[in-house]
Amino acid sequence: MSARTEEEQAVAETIELADAASVSASVAEPAQRDARDEHAEQGMRGVQTLSMAKAINAGLREALRADEKVILMGEDIGPLGGVFRVTEGLSAELGERRVLDTPLAESGIVGTAIGLAMRGYRPVIEIQFDGFIFPGFDQITTQLARLTVRHDGAISMPVVIRVPYGGHIGSIEHHQESPEAYFAHTPGLRVVSPSSPHDAYWMIQEAIASNDPVLFFEPKSRYWPKGPVDQDHSGVPLHASRVIRQGTDVTVVGHGAMISTLLQAADIAAEEGMSLEVVDLRSLSPIDYGPLLDSVQRTGRLVVAQEAYGFVSVGSEIAATVAERAFYSLEAPVLRVSGFDTPFPPAALETEYLPSPDRVLEAVDRALGY
Amino acid sequence: MSLYRPHKKGTTPSGYRGTVVARERDFTAPTVQLLNPAGVLRPTPEAEPYLPLVEALPDTTLEQFYRDMAISRRIDIAGANLQRQGQLALWVPSHGQEAAQVGSARAARAQDHIFPSYREHIVGMIRGLDPVNILSLLRGATLGGWNPAENGNFHLYTLVLASQTLHATGYAMGIQFDGSVGTGDPETDAAVLVYYGDGSTSQGDANEALVFASSYQTPQVFFIQNNQWAISVPVSRQSRSPLSLRGSGFGMPGVRIDGNDVLVSYAVTRQSLEEARSGAGPSLIEAVTYRMGAHTTADDPTKYRTDAEVAYWAERDPITRYRTWLEGRGASPAFFDEVDAEAADVAADLRRRALSLTAPTREKIFAHVYSEPHPLMAEELAWLDAYESGFEGGAA
Ligand SMILES: Cc1ncc(C[n+]2csc(CCOP(=O)(O)OP(=O)(O)O)c2C)c(N)n1
Ligand SMILES: [Mg+2]
Numbered sequence: 074m075s076a077r078t079e080e081e082q083a084v085a086e087t088i089e090l091a092d093a094a095s096v097s098a099s100v101a102e103p104a105q106r107d108a109r110d111e112h113a114e115q116g117m118r119g120v121q122t123l124s125m126a127k128a129i130n131a132g133l134r135e136a137l138r139a140d141e142k143v144i145l146m147g148e149d150i151g152p153l154g155g156v157f158r159v160t161e162g163l164s165a166e167l168g169e170r171r172v173l174d175t176p177l178a179e180s181g182i183v184g185t186a187i188g189l190a191m192r193g194y195r196p197v198i199e200i201q202f203d204g205f206i207f208p209g210f211d212q213i214t215t216q217l218a219r220l221t222v223r224h225d226g227a228i229s230m231p232v233v234i235r236v237p238y239g240g241h242i243g244s245i246e247h248h249q250e251s252p253e254a255y256f257a258h259t260p261g262l263r264v265v266s267p268s269s270p271h272d273a274y275w276m277i278q279e280a281i282a283s284n285d286p287v288l289f290f291e292p293k294s295r296y297w298p299k300g301p302v303d304q305d306h307s308g309v310p311l312h313a314s315r316v317i318r319q320g321t322d323v324t325v326v327g328h329g330a331m332i333s334t335l336l337q338a339a340d341i342a343a344e345e346g347m348s349l350e351v352v353d354l355r356s357l358s359p360i361d362y363g364p365l366l367d368s369v370q371r372t373g374r375l376v377v378a379q380e381a382y383g384f385v386s387v388g389s390e391i392a393a394t395v396a397e398r399a400f401y402s403l404e405a406p407v408l409r410v411s412g413f414d415t416p417f418p419p420a421a422l423e424t425e426y427l428p429s430p431d432r433v434l435e436a437v438d439r440a441l442g443y
Numbered sequence: 444m445s446l447y448r449p450h451k452k453g454t455t456p457s458g459y460r461g462t463v464v465a466r467e468r469d470f471t472a473p474t475v476q477l478l479n480p481a482g483v484l485r486p487t488p489e490a491e492p493y494l495p496l497v498e499a500l501p502d503t504t505l506e507q508f509y510r511d512m513a514i515s516r517r518i519d520i521a522g523a524n525l526q527r528q529g530q531l532a533l534w535v536p537s538h539g540q541e542a543a544q545v546g547s548a549r550a551a552r553a554q555d556h557i558f559p560s561y562r563e564h565i566v567g568m569i570r571g572l573d574p575v576n577i578l579s580l581l582r583g584a585t586l587g588g589w590n591p592a593e594n595g596n597f598h599l600y601t602l603v604l605a606s607q608t609l610h611a612t613g614y615a616m617g618i619q620f621d622g623s624v625g626t627g628d629p630e631t632d633a634a635v636l637v638y639y640g641d642g643s644t645s646q647g648d649a650n651e652a653l654v655f656a657s658s659y660q661t662p663q664v665f666f667i668q669n670n671q672w673a674i675s676v677p678v679s680r681q682s683r684s685p686l687s688l689r690g691s692g693f694g695m696p697g698v699r700i701d702g703n704d705v706l707v708s709y710a711v712t713r714q715s716l717e718e719a720r721s722g723a724g725p726s727l728i729e730a731v732t733y734r735m736g737a738h739t740t741a742d743d744p745t746k747y748r749t750d751a752e753v754a755y756w757a758e759r760d761p762i763t764r765y766r767t768w769l770e771g772r773g774a775s776p777a778f779f780d781e782v783d784a785e786a787a788d789v790a791a792d793l794r795r796r797a798l799s800l801t802a803p804t805r806e807k808i809f810a811h812v813y814s815e816p817h818p819l820m821a822e823e824l825a826w827l828d829a830y831e832s833g834f835e836g837g838a839a
Contacts, residue, residue, distance in 0.1 A: 192618065
């Protein structure tokens with residue numbers, strides 16, 4: 074896996090959490106970073122450098138310790154710690170009643186999680202790989218997503234489904250998929266995706282605290298690069314999007330692993346004298362359009378990047394909505410950079426398939442050409 | 444025994460060692476029955492152990508079984524009529540399945556949880572559900588209709604076949620994790636009873652539910668109503684062996700009962716639920732019964748089944764046989780008259796109230812889709828309100 078280079082780690086570290094200033098006022102909690110020293114004296118935990126896998130692990134541990142109704146369910150998540158080791162050590166610490174190695178059946182996992190939620194539990198499911206969520210698709214879309222409305226709000230469905238997703242890891246078929254759109258398309262579900270260890274640490278805890286079902290898409294190519302995690306302050310709420318790099322010429326937006334691609338594109342663009350503003354979506358359902366529309370109103374140009382197929386995708390939805398709401402600000406049509414509308418190819422071809430910084434810049438050039 | 448017959452040289456294609464002698468493929472299971480179709484209490488050998496559970500029942504309970512079944516049948520008629528008169532989108536009949544449903548439902552305790560399919564109206568009523576809520580669902584006024592916590596732990600109907608088997612199993616896992624099993628306290632030890640049909644046994648979820656239940660040893664009873672048909676497809680297409688055998692394949696006891704015998708339905712379910720509450724684990728019951736009516740009011744059963752078959756099952760009617768037995772024990776004609784009058788009243792009252800059900804207002808489209816505020820719900824409701832108000836007070 075030579076892909077996980079120092080360069081990538083450096084990129085991860087540029088995803089600073091310190092830029093709370095760029096957060097849209099409509100959704101953000103006030104930043105209180107100046108109080109950090111005080112908190113440290115009061116036994117707060119401060120900033121640690123963690124990989125995303127370790128950050129999620131730490132977030133899960135917090136949630137498990139804080140509420141005994143939180144339980145983890147999945148395949149190989151117990152003594153093994155999951156195939157990506159995200160749950161490493163949790164069953165040893167909390168016991169096999171809190172970290173369930175379930176039978177090998179995704180519909181069974183989701184369906185029984187629903188029953189457990191009816192009983193007052195807060196199950197957190199790990200789907201082993203993106204491509205294997207589909208046996209559970211029926212229970213997620215026809216049951217989990219609808220049981221609250223079918224009960225007229227008398228019950229909630231606080232179930233989190235963690236999905237390691239996306240390419241860049243050179244793996245075999247069904248191990249590099251980006252199925253977010255299926256779930257974002259389904260009323261009753263919430264869909265989020267962190268791009269940094271810091272966000273992952275906080276967002277997993279916020280997802281667990283949510284009383285609605287949350288699909289939590291973890292960009293598995295970002296599991297290993299390390300970054301700062303401020304364990305005292307979350308920054309922005311679960312469903313907030315935010316500007317993570319300011320710029321003036323073109324806005325580029327994405328989520329998950331695409332963020333590192335967009336930041337690399339922004340660096341290259343800067344060398345060429347172009348200024349890109351990078352927006353991290355963070356939440357795919359609902360979408361927090363505030364920061365994005367603000368940005369587009371300033372730049373007049375938008376490129377949406379995603380690993381998923383472009384046809385009928387989250388990127389398509391963003392393009393349509395921005396066209397509706399920022400029509401008079403746009404200097405160019407909203408352009409999409411996506412995976413192609415084919416099955417994810419054999420890994421030998423993935424670098425051609427996945428949006429790269431160069432493909433993003435090609436779209437940026439086209440946007441500037443109008 | 445050799446699996447292969449020797450073959451005469453040169454008579455089989457090369458590679459074949461002989462003519463295959465197939466192994467036995469006939470699977471059978473005895474049908475446990477207490478009350479035979481003639482209304483005589485004559486337990487089959489396998490039913491003997493269950494007899495004391497029935498002998499312990501007071502007359503009032505035995506009479507209640509009859510009352511429940513009579514009410515169920517009357518409501519069936521009322522529901523079908525309402526549908527024909529355009530008051531319901533659909534009615535789902537349970538004529539013929541009354542004994543399976545009443546016996547099993549009466550075996551549950553107040554703290555137990557019931558996960559129905561969509562045909563168990565009398566089960567809901569036994570748990571305290573006002574059936575007008577079911578009509579509200581079938582009328583298209585709600586997607587659910589009731590809060591299980593306020594209606595005897597009778598959960599919502601599920602239209603995606605067998606989905607509820609997994610919810611039931613998850614719920615039972617929760618009971619297990621909470622330690623509300625096997626403490627010996629009959630008031631708090633709880634179990635889950637889940638209903639599904641013969642066709643639904645083919646769904647993946649039904650099978651995964653058995654895997655999870657067995658794996659976690661849930662306090663749970665799977666109650667299959669084998670009414671012989673899944674719409675137009677006979678049970679033989681779903682299974683070549685008795686469905687009760689699905690239990691042992693997954694590591695739990697399975698019993699095939701005469702589903703038209705309310706006493707055996709009660710006794711076997713009672714025993715199974717008690718085992719579950721005691722911590723002995725899950726079990727499965729196949730109640731062999733028959734759907735006398737159409738699948739729903741949208742169905743035409745003359746297209747796929749014979750009059751002779753229907754006549755065969757009519758002879759095995761669950762209510763007639765039970766009435767014969769009660770009469771033999773000395774139940775008075777006045778009792779039956781009184782029950783018939785009560786059933787007619789319940790059905791008439793239900794009909795009256797069904798006709799006065801009001802349509803929901805448009806906020807209901809958006810309310811409770813999420814438990815927590817969601818921007819699209821707020822935006823879209825505001826838009827719809829504004830759109831509709833554009834017509835209000837306009838030229839009529
Ligand atoms: C997953 C799914 N597939 C198809 C249907 C349509 N459908 C409704 S009822 C039914 C037959 C069910 O048969 P069975 O499980 O035996 O129950 P019964 O209706 O006989 O009580 C079918 C095919 C459905 N509701 N759900
Ligand atoms: Mg059937």
